[in-house]
Amino acid sequence: MSHNEDKEKPDSIQRRKLIRRLGAGMVGASLGIPVIMSARALVPNALYEKPLRFKAGQPEQFTQGPTFIADQGVFVFREGQAFYCIGATCTHLGCTVQIVNVGRGRTQTIEFHCPCHGSKFRADGTNFDGPAPRPLSYFRLDFAPDDGQLVVDLSQQAEKGWRLSLT
Amino acid sequence: MPDTRAPKRRFTLRDLTWTWTPRSAREAGDAVVRNFYLHWFPSKVNKRSVAATYSFWLGTISAVLFLLLTLTGVVLMFLYVPSVERAYGSIKDLEYAVSFGAFLRAVHRIAAHLMVAVVFLHMVRVFLTSAYKNGVMANQNRPLNWYLGLVLLLLTLLLSFTGYLLPWDQLAYWAITVGTNIARAVPLVGEETRFLLLGGHEINQSTLIRFYVLHCVFLPLILTLIFIWHMWRIHKDGGLASHDQAALKAKAEPDEAASAKTYTLMGVSGGTTAAVQSALVQEDRHLVQSVPNLVVRLLAVGLLTLAVAGVLAVWLGAPLEEAANPEVTPNPAKAPWYFLWLQELVTITTVRIGGWTLNGALMGGVLIPGLLLLWAFLVPTLDRTGPATVAVWFHSRRRTANAVFLLICLALVVLTVVATFMRGPFWDFYWPWEQWPSHPSRF
Numbered sequence: 001m002s003h004n005e006d007k008e009k010p011d012s013i014q015r016r017k018l019i020r021r022l023g024a025g026m027v028g029a030s031l032g033i034p035v036i037m038s039a040r041a042l043v044p045n046a047l048y049e050k051p052l053r054f055k056a057g058q059p060e061q062f063t064q065g066p067t068f069i070a071d072q073g074v075f076v077f078r079e080g081q082a083f084y085c086i087g088a089t090c091t092h093l094g095c096t097v098q099i100v101n102v103g104r105g106r107t108q109t110i111e112f113h114c115p116c117h118g119s120k121f122r123a124d125g126t127n128f129d130g131p132a133p134r135p136l137s138y139f140r141l142d143f144a145p146d147d148g149q150l151v152v153d154l155s156q157q158a159e160k161g162w163r164l165s166l167t
Numbered sequence: 168m169p170d171t172r173a174p175k176r177r178f179t180l181r182d183l184t185w186t187w188t189p190r191s192a193r194e195a196g197d198a199v200v201r202n203f204y205l206h207w208f209p210s211k212v213n214k215r216s217v218a219a220t221y222s223f224w225l226g227t228i229s230a231v232l233f234l235l236l237t238l239t240g241v242v243l244m245f246l247y248v249p250s251v252e253r254a255y256g257s258i259k260d261l262e263y264a265v266s267f268g269a270f271l272r273a274v275h276r277i278a279a280h281l282m283v284a285v286v287f288l289h290m291v292r293v294f295l296t297s298a299y300k301n302g303v304m305a306n307q308n309r310p311l312n313w314y315l316g317l318v319l320l321l322l323t324l325l326l327s328f329t330g331y332l333l334p335w336d337q338l339a340y341w342a343i344t345v346g347t348n349i350a351r352a353v354p355l356v357g358e359e360t361r362f363l364l365l366g367g368h369e370i371n372q373s374t375l376i377r378f379y380v381l382h383c384v385f386l387p388l389i390l391t392l393i394f395i396w397h398m399w400r401i402h403k404d405g406g407l408a409s410h411d412q413a414a415l416k417a418k419a420e421p422d423e424a425a426s427a428k429t430y431t432l433m434g435v436s437g438g439t440t441a442a443v444q445s446a447l448v449q450e451d452r453h454l455v456q457s458v459p460n461l462v463v464r465l466l467a468v469g470l471l472t473l474a475v476a477g478v479l480a481v482w483l484g485a486p487l488e489e490a491a492n493p494e495v496t497p498n499p500a501k502a503p504w505y506f507l508w509l510q511e512l513v514t515i516t517t518v519r520i521g522g523w524t525l526n527g528a529l530m531g532g533v534l535i536p537g538l539l540l541l542w543a544f545l546v547p548t549l550d551r552t553g554p555a556t557v558a559v560w561f562h563s564r565r566r567t568a569n570a571v572f573l574l575i576c577l578a579l580v581v582l583t584v585v586a587t588f589m590r591g592p593f594w595d596f597y598w599p600w601e602q603w604p605s606h607p608s609r610f
Contacts, residue, residue: 042363042366043362043363044366044367044373047367047368048367048371049367049368049369049371050369070494070495071493071494073493073494092513092517092526092527092528093344093345093348093349093513093528093532094344094345094348095341095344095345095496095500096494096495096496098496098498098593100593113593114496114593114594115496115497115498115499115500115592115593115594116341116345116496116499116500116510116594117510117513117514117527117594118514118590118593118594118595120593130514130517130594131513131514131515131516131517131526131527131528132517133517133524133525133526133527134524
């Protein structure tokens with residue numbers, strides 16, 4: 001009899017341990033899995049956002065200098081027959097910069113100033129004052145194959161000084 | 168044969184809620200246990216704990232304000248529509264069409280401003296009296312309550328932030344822009360955090376509904392739970408820290424031997440040392456009955472808080488900027504006063520060393536506030552002055568700690584003042600008496 005008990009005891013302890021662990025696992029899973037599922041549900045799979053490529057207008061319609069395209073937050077510049085696009089989003093914390101005329105007469109030029117934290121950028125987008133860590137972004141332009149409009153592509157950044165020529 | 172019938176009493180309306188009235192001090196103490204409304208009070212409290220000059224009742228005022236915010240908030244939820252198209256209109260309706268709508272909204276807003284201020288001052292009080300420390304009673308864990316308090320402060324700020332986004336005016340839109348870009352500046356997880364907060368890459372309907380649920384359900388729920396924990400810890404720690412100071416003082420006084428008795432559950436369940444037992448007895452004459460001494464003061468503080476919030480609401484009202492316009496940033500775009508120190512900080516902390524730049528968004532928006540918070544969490548660990556300084560204002564042994572703390576507070580105040588009064592269009596510096604130039608807008 002005692003011989004039998006000695007043999008059985010470790011088995012039963014192991015069984016209890018196993019059952020306890022299974023129980024704890026079930027409780028953990030029944031709490032943890034719904035939390036993970038809920039958290040994942042809050043990461044959107046489908047987005048309803050503005051397209052990153054859009055038509056900005058016929059090239060001939062642009063006046064010399066900057067044109068602000070308000071709903072997309074970019075400036076399209078025309079210099080003679082060349083075009084380039086600078087983002088209006090401040091590289092510090094994302095407010096929209098505004099054009100400010102500085103200087104008089106021949107030295108008159110424009111700068112971009114940010115209303116939120118006072119970052120200042122030159123006409124070519126270079127940051128020179130305030131907290132902005134980087135120059136304003138340049139974006140690639142293209143001509144639409146169907147109607148020849150200028151197409152801005154916000155998904156493709158360009159180097160500073162990048163130009164698109166109308167030839 | 169003895170008469171076993173209960174004595175007859177006339178039934179009054181009061182009997183519906185008030186079934187029993189105490190006839191002695193001891194019964195009054197029992198009353199606290201027997202009455203549902205009073206059961207979370209101690210039967211007796213230290214005179215200093217209820218004195219205005221020790222705590223200024225700042226914690227109580229915060230709790231009353233939170234209650235006021237919850238009640239007005241629930242009414243506002245019936246009238247507000249969390250949709251990009253209709254949110255601003257529903258606020259306009261509150262202001263101009265709903266009976267008492269403007270007042271409700273103003274009370275809600277002013278109570279939120281007051282709560283931020285009072286919760287912060289509460290923390291200042293607890294620091295300057297070093298009430299985050301254990302005293303002489305058994306089973307105390309006051310540092311835990313300091314940590315919980317810090318979390319409550321953060322939750323208060325988050326509630327304010329998520330709250331002022333809901334009107335969907337210019338203030339709201341550009342605050343989300345800047346706020347979530349600060350989140351983006353966090354290394355490694357910043358981009359994902361912003362995506363999750365906005366529910367996408369741009370600010371639209373999914374952003375508004377997220378902040379709405381955070382503001383109305385998620386954050387208040389967490390704040391309520393932690394508030395309950397905060398209160399429960401005060402019970403377990405044997406009341407405010409001033410109890411410990413009273414016990415220490417009593418210990419220093421000549422010991423008149425008396426029978427060991429204790430009024431607190433703490434004393435019974437936690438066990439007390441001989442010294443503390445004697446201190447508790449000595450302390451007896453510093454104690455007063457909670458009913459009415461604590462309860463009446465509590466009601467008075469509560470009513471005064473409501474009165475101040477009501478008067479300020481009528482006086483100041485609640486402003487509303489133009490409807491949110493993603494195309495134009497207001498100039499200057501200023502945060503509410505309690506975040507202006509942060510706005511000023513992210514402005515002045517962009518560091519350039521050689522060709523290498525550290526964005527102010529990361530430095531002033533994440534690292535410096537993070538370090539301040541870390542320091543605040545370490546405060547109980549760093550304090551080695553022992554229980555003698557507990558609950559004493561400006562104790563001479565804590566001169567350095569108090570000086571450092573007050574300097575940090577002063578820095579926050581200076582940043583706030585500069586940002587409030589000395590920042591004009593394009594965040595340029597102007598003295599308060601200088602006229603801002605009017606910038607012609609090209610748009």
